Amino acid sequence: MRGQRSLLMHSFHVDDSEVTLNVCLGKQFSGGTLFFRGVRCDEHVHSESQPEEIIDYSHVPGRAVLHRGRHRHGARATTSGQRVNLLLWCRSSVFRELKKYQKDFSKWCGECQREKKERQRLAVGATKLELFKRLHKPTS
Numbered sequence: 566m567r568g569q570r571s572l573l574m575h576s577f578h579v580d581d582s583e584v585t586l587n588v589c590l591g592k593q594f595s596g597g598t599l600f601f602r603g604v605r606c607d608e609h610v611h612s613e614s615q616p617e618e619i620i621d622y623s624h625v626p627g628r629a630v631l632h633r634g635r636h637r638h639g640a641r642a643t644t645s646g647q648r649v650n651l652l653l654w655c656r657s658s659v660f661r662e663l664k665k666y667q668k669d670f671s672k673w674c675g676e677c678q679r680e681k682k683e684r685q686r687l688a689v690g691a692t693k694l695e696l697f698k699r700l701h702k703p704t705s
């Protein structure tokens with residue numbers, strides 16, 4: 566189990582692409598499952614996954630997967646047979662240039678999104694508490 570975990574961690578990564586096309590060409594195999602663990606910005610690439618971000622995908626010859634390059638993923642070992650996949654990395658120089666000036670990645674980074682929601686939750690809580698205090702102020 567320990568060995569499996571370290572293998573899983575070893576192959577876990579993001580691609581240096583905006584979009585990746587992964588086509589399974591064959592042949593006959595077992596294993597080689599792709600696993601996805603949420604989309605992340607540079608800062609949050611090592612953050613925890615949320616349960617809803619845990620996705621496993623088994624390759625089927627003749628089918629392709631299209632995913633964001635920033636979608637953290639890895640491939641488990643092919644346990645038997647031979648697996649052939651074609652990988653195509655699509656890059657956008659415009660996206661990369663724009664990213665340099667952006668600070669808010671909450672539209673696509675799961676962790677930025679989670680942090681933003683948490684900040685909003687705290688702000689709403691503080692406002693509610695303030696209103697409650699004002700309403701229940703002793704009138705002496």
Ligand SMILES: [Zn+2]
Pocket residue numbers: 605606607608609670674675676677678
């Ligand atoms: Zn982020």
